[in-house]
Amino acid sequence: xxxxxxxxxxxxxxGWAKIDWVYNEYMWIWVWLAxxxxxxxxxxxxxxxxxxxxxxxxAVGPVESLTTWLYELEFxxxxxxxxxxxxxxxxxWLVAWYYMHLISEKPSxxxxxxxxxxxxxxxxxxxxxxxTTFGI
Amino acid sequence: MxxxxxxxxxxxxxxxxxxxxxxxxxxxxxxxxxxAMTFAGILxxxxxxxxxxxxxxxxxxxxxxVIGIQLTALNxxxxxxxxxAMVHVLAEQMRGNMDRAEKWLMATIGGGLIFLGIQAFxxxxxxxxxxxxxxxxxYNQNFPATFYLLTGFHGMHVAVxxxxxxxxxxxxxxxxxxxxxxxxxxxxxxxxxxxxLIWILVFTFVYLI
Numbered sequence: 148x149x150x151x152x153x154x155x156x157x158x159x160x161x162g163w164a165k166i167d168w169v170y171n172e173y174m175w176i177w178v179w180l181a182x183x184x185x186x187x188x189x190x191x192x193x194x195x196x197x198x199x200x201x202x203x204x205x206a207v208g209p210v211e212s213l214t215t216w217l218y219e220l221e222f223x224x225x226x227x228x229x230x231x232x233x234x235x236x237x238x239x240w241l242v243a244w245y246y247m248h249l250i251s252e253k254p255s256x257x258x259x260x261x262x263x264x265x266x267x268x269x270x271x272x273x274x275x276x277x278x279t280t281f282g283i
Numbered sequence: 284m285x286x287x288x289x290x291x292x293x294x295x296x297x298x299x300x301x302x303x304x305x306x307x308x309x310x311x312x313x314x315x316x317x318x319a320m321t322f323a324g325i326l327x328x329x330x331x332x333x334x335x336x337x338x339x340x341x342x343x344x345x346x347x348x349v350i351g352i353q354l355t356a357l358n359x360x361x362x363x364x365x366x367x368a369m370v371h372v373l374a375e376q377m378r379g380n381m382d383r384a385e386k387w388l389m390a391t392i393g394g395g396l397i398f399l400g401i402q403a404f405x406x407x408x409x410x411x412x413x414x415x416x417x418x419x420x421x422y423n424q425n426f427p428a429t430f431y432l433l434t435g436f437h438g439m440h441v442a443v444x445x446x447x448x449x450x451x452x453x454x455x456x457x458x459x460x461x462x463x464x465x466x467x468x469x470x471x472x473x474x475x476x477x478x479x480l481i482w483i484l485v486f487t488f489v490y491l492i
Contacts, residue, residue, distance in 0.1 A: 177367040188356045191491045198349045235487035246476040263319035270327040
């Protein structure tokens with residue numbers, strides 16, 4: 148996890164807010180988390196971006212067609228649910244792996260950290276309404 | 284190992300570690316695992332109620348509106364920024380720059396306070412203007428109940444995290460936490476990142492699905 152920032156500028160750091168943005172892994176994770184959050188909001192409700200563009204951009208030709216397209220865009224419900232769960236799991240993994248330092252932790256701690264995930268899977272499978280949803 | 288790998292810089296003394304990990308860190312991880320299971324139970328209960336056929340569960344856009352989801356997405360971003368600020372607290376402490384560590388910690392606390400402020404505003408708006416209309420429209424009463432349980436329980440964690448970080452900030456200012464006490468800051472960071480991690484799940488389940 149050593150960044151060039153820490154190695155080359157150990158005492159002072161450099162760049163905006165004394166962060167080496169290019170070589171600092173944490174900042175890249177932060178960028179990924181922000182981008183994934185935007186994607187997460189876009190998938191279920193594209194019209195939110197339509198409303199946003201309408202608010203911040205002037206209603207001229209191409210922008211108007213973009214906002215109209217965003218208002219009309221709708222993804223399949225199954226795709227929305229599955230993709231949102233996958234995106235949320237990716238984001239939680241990024242936080243746990245890099246920010247909570249699981250990447251450099253001992254295997255015993257990683258195993259302990261995985262316990263709630265296993266518990267969640269069992270719990271979800273156990274209490275899912277199989278009978279009423281799939282008739283099984 | 285680099286300074287950012289999460290290891291403590293000073294060696295633990297006799298009886299201060301188990302399985303090669305400091306007792307403080309094991310204690311925090313044990314607590315977090317227990318807490319995560321509590322959240323898992325509440326989220327699974329939410330999902331069970333949500334997926335019940337004919338549950339009359341409102342879609343998030345109907346319940347919160349466009350502005351509500353935009354505001355909560357902003358709140359999510361603020362918490363992510365607060366989390367990365369906490370990472371810099373530890374990084375600067377390991378460099379020995381306690382002044383900058385202090386500033387990053389203030390940014391972390393500020394992020395937590397802004398998050399709580401926006402959540403309080405949202406709750407007020409939903410209580411006064413929104414949820415009673417949903418109930419009148421015949422939507423499931425479990426929706427507001429589970430919403431307040433999930434976001435309230437998480438908000439309580441954020442409030443505790445803000446207090447925890449404030450105590451660490453005061454300890455840094457008084458010189459009780461120095462560049463040699465990285466373990467103290469790392470453990471506080473674990474809690475703060477956990478709060479961020481849980482919000483990612485709550486945001487997805489409650490505001491997006």
